[in-house]
Amino acid sequence: MNIKSSQLLVEEAQKRIETLKPNQVKKLVENKEITLIDVRDVRELWKEGTIENSKHIPRGMLEFWLDPESTYYKENKIKNIKKMVLYCALGWRSALATKSLVDMGFTNVAHVDGGFDALKKIGLKVVVKKRK
16 A cells, blocks of 8 residues: 655645744744644643643544534634644644644644644643543
8 A cells, every 4th residue: 555654744734834933932922922722632631731821622623623614613712813823742733733724724823843842841831731
């Protein structure tokens, strides 16, 4: 079977999307110019926490929660939203997720190079995500 590797899909996505460095994201967060979107699985958030004030939209539900025609649409997830900046653990899932949103027609979207790990290292506050 001849399939594209996940790495190739990520590389192709990165050519079509905006990628922000962690220091750029930190400045944008401090200036309240963006909304961070954590696309990791909820179990990752329970285990490791999430960046303070991030919205959680799991990767598997992203397109459905943000599509007004979907039965899963969650208007409150994007109501009054600024530029969406997606992140995952290392930046691979968020690259694919960002490309998917661009394909849907979203224009004010980017992702974080290095993901959650890079945001933690740059000093953004991590908060505990409690189980409901």
